[in-house]
Amino acid sequence: MELQELEHIANQVRRDIVRMVHQCQSGHPGGSLGCTDYFVALYFHIMNHKPEFNMDGEGEDLFFLSNGHISPVWYSVLARSGYFDKDELKTFRKIDSRVQGHPATHEGLPGIRVASGSLGQGLSVAIGAALTKKLNGDNSFVFSLHGDGELQEGQIWEAAMYAPHNKVDNLISTIDVNGQQIDGPTDKVLALGNLRAKFEAFGWDVMEMNGNDLQDVIRGLEMAKSKAFKGKPIMILMQTNMGHGVDFMMGSHKWHGVAPNDEQLEAALGQLMCNLEDY
Amino acid sequence: MNKVTIRCRNLKRSNKTEIPMKKYTYTEKKDTRSGFGAGLLEAGRRNEKVVALCADLVGSLKMGDFIKEFPERFFQIGIAEANMMGIAAGMTIGGRIPFTGTFANFSTGRVYDQIRQSIAYSDKNVKICASHAGLTLGEDGATHQILEDIGMMKMLPGMTVINPCDYNQTKAATIAIAEHHGPVYLRFGRPVIPVFTAPDQKFEIGKAWLVNEGTDVSIFATGHLVWEAIKAGEKLAEMGISAEIINIHTIKPLDEEAILKSVAKTRCVVSAEEHNRLGGLGDSIAQVLITNDPVPMEYVAVNDTFGESGTPEQLMKKYGLDDAHIIQAVQRVLKKKKFDNDYYLQR
Numbered sequence: 001m002e003l004q005e006l007e008h009i010a011n012q013v014r015r016d017i018v019r020m021v022h023q024c025q026s027g028h029p030g031g032s033l034g035c036t037d038y039f040v041a042l043y044f045h046i047m048n049h050k051p052e053f054n055m056d057g058e059g060e061d062l063f064f065l066s067n068g069h070i071s072p073v074w075y076s077v078l079a080r081s082g083y084f085d086k087d088e089l090k091t092f093r094k095i096d097s098r099v100q101g102h103p104a105t106h107e108g109l110p111g112i113r114v115a116s117g118s119l120g121q122g123l124s125v126a127i128g129a130a131l132t133k134k135l136n137g138d139n140s141f142v143f144s145l146h147g148d149g150e151l152q153e154g155q156i157w158e159a160a161m162y163a164p165h166n167k168v169d170n171l172i173s174t175i176d177v178n179g180q181q182i183d184g185p186t187d188k189v190l191a192l193g194n195l196r197a198k199f200e201a202f203g204w205d206v207m208e209m210n211g212n213d214l215q216d217v218i219r220g221l222e223m224a225k226s227k228a229f230k231g232k233p234i235m236i237l238m239q240t241n242m243g244h245g246v247d248f249m250m251g252s253h254k255w256h257g258v259a260p261n262d263e264q265l266e267a268a269l270g271q272l273m274c275n276l277e278d279y
Numbered sequence: 280m281n282k283v284t285i286r287c288r289n290l291k292r293s294n295k296t297e298i299p300m301k302k303y304t305y306t307e308k309k310d311t312r313s314g315f316g317a318g319l320l321e322a323g324r325r326n327e328k329v330v331a332l333c334a335d336l337v338g339s340l341k342m343g344d345f346i347k348e349f350p351e352r353f354f355q356i357g358i359a360e361a362n363m364m365g366i367a368a369g370m371t372i373g374g375r376i377p378f379t380g381t382f383a384n385f386s387t388g389r390v391y392d393q394i395r396q397s398i399a400y401s402d403k404n405v406k407i408c409a410s411h412a413g414l415t416l417g418e419d420g421a422t423h424q425i426l427e428d429i430g431m432m433k434m435l436p437g438m439t440v441i442n443p444c445d446y447n448q449t450k451a452a453t454i455a456i457a458e459h460h461g462p463v464y465l466r467f468g469r470p471v472i473p474v475f476t477a478p479d480q481k482f483e484i485g486k487a488w489l490v491n492e493g494t495d496v497s498i499f500a501t502g503h504l505v506w507e508a509i510k511a512g513e514k515l516a517e518m519g520i521s522a523e524i525i526n527i528h529t530i531k532p533l534d535e536e537a538i539l540k541s542v543a544k545t546r547c548v549v550s551a552e553e554h555n556r557l558g559g560l561g562d563s564i565a566q567v568l569i570t571n572d573p574v575p576m577e578y579v580a581v582n583d584t585f586g587e588s589g590t591p592e593q594l595m596k597k598y599g600l601d602d603a604h605i606i607q608a609v610q611r612v613l614k615k616k617k618f619d620n621d622y623y624l625q626r
Contacts, residue, residue: 121361
């Protein structure tokens with residue numbers, strides 16, 4: 001897909017995010033906006049995937065979201081790539097909906113393969129799916145996304161140790177390095193230190209990319225694919241701005257889990273003018 | 280403990296009356312974890328989708344034969360149980376059937392949230408296989424014993440909870456859960472106990488097994504307490520008391536029909552399990568009784584305490600889990616039943 005077309009989709013996804021969160025007055029806009037370019041690149045350009053959705057996902061690339069609270073961006077991208085009708089986004093976080101606050105399989109929403117929200121579990125699950133692909137002789141990729149704050153969970157490091165030791169080289173994981181978590185900057189809450197050095201020490205092939213530059217995200221993910229199947233799992237450190245695309249939400253942990261009011265919604269939509277078609 | 284005179288409502292018996300009791304004998308004693316090891320190998324032979332994961336305890340879990348025959352289908356995770364549960368959940372995507380192996384304590388309490396979110400809530404076809412359950416792993420003491428695992432696992436929606444009674448039944452259960460779709464918690468142990476069930480039995484998940492028919496009291500036992508219940512039943516028969524003994528190998532889904540059918544006849548209940556009295560089999564049975572057919576009930580279980588080091592036999596005795604304690608519980612519940620009968624007859 002052309003870059004300009006992808007940028008239009010990304011803008012529309014950002015509109016979806018702020019409208020969804022505004023509509024139910026809850027949810028997590030900050031990280032969702034920050035990771036929009038990554039999701040759009042992945043679902044509209046990088047991954048070989050089937051929107052008709054089959055849980056086993058044989059012969060297609062799989063994606064796992066470990067920091068499940070940024071569900072709005074995932075739901076929007078899933079709907080807009082054909083997994084379900086975009087009108088269902090209206091039901092986000094509401095009673096009797098498949099579009100739960102955090103991603104879940106329980107209500108049968110197409111595109112979700114495991115629940116996430118309780119942090120730190122997604123890397124293990126992605127490794128499991130990657131191992132099964134290898135056992136089944138399926139040469140597709142497994143992608144996963146993690147928050148940087150999430151790296152404070154111990155299970156991440158159990159998984160980080162396992163994947164290189166067992167040469168899980170069909171796995172391309174990404175960390176959303178926005179430097180923010182609920183209680184403040186990660187450096188202040190519990191500093192993550194040198195992530196490149198840490199993952200390299202564990203045996204990962206570590207790359208970096210700018211998560212708010214679509215072109216760089218595409219370059220990064222394509223390079224990651226070219227590095228796969230060479231004995232090492234791949235970790236991309238993706239620099240993003242929380243709230244990217246809406247100036248008053250950018251760069252602050254304050255918009256981690258807060259919904260915009262009516263005026264703020266109008267202001268945000270005013271900055272996201274390209275409208276393919278709202279749900 | 281007070282001496283209790285036992286009288287039964289419908290039957291006047293003396294010690295001379297013969298109480299029929301089905302005979303159970305055994306020629307060898309084995310650990311149930313070895314039944315798991317044998318079952319895992321067989322399940323692996325029957326279905327190539329079966330894979331095994333272990334957190335640095337392959338010897339304790341008796342996984343050696345499976346590993347030898349299917350090295351490419353075995354995954355050594357290291358001492359990282361949370362990661363093991365997550366990997367197992369992920370491996371189901373693409374159709375594999377993962378069996379995880381570690382001690383019961385590290386299979387449940389340590390990884391409750393991983394099981395809850397990635398396995399149970401996500402409806403993943405993972406078999407959580409837990410050895411060294413209860414007090415009877417013995418000398419390692421309370422850090423490695425767990426008496427809360429049945430409660431934790433049965434509270435998870437969609438989880439099947441199985442606690443077989445001997446080597447043969449554990450082997451059969453292991454084979455059966457591979458053929459069942461959905462998350463399962465399979466609980467077994469380390470001590471060697473009598474092998475008294477049939478070697479090639481078919482294991483029916485959720486179907487209680489009537490071990491001995493009786494008329495005076497229903498004893499619902501699980502795990503190796505079934506053998507203690509049989510020993511107790513034989514002694515009770517000598518005392519003129521006819522005990523119905525039912526093996527509840529599947530704690531969830533519970534065979535309510537079998538429980539209510541038995542209770543309709545005996546009108547009183549003793550539950551027996553190697554678990555905390557809070558949240559285990561006894562509480563599941565009590566819930567069935569209170570909502571359907573309230574009758575007197577007594578628990579044989581650990582009385583809301585941690586265990587300690589000791590031999591399995593010493594621990595079973597000290598914490599009230601042997602045949603003698605089952606007999607005492609029967610005596611207490613028969614006294615309550617008699618009190619109830621007398622009360623209603625007076626009205």
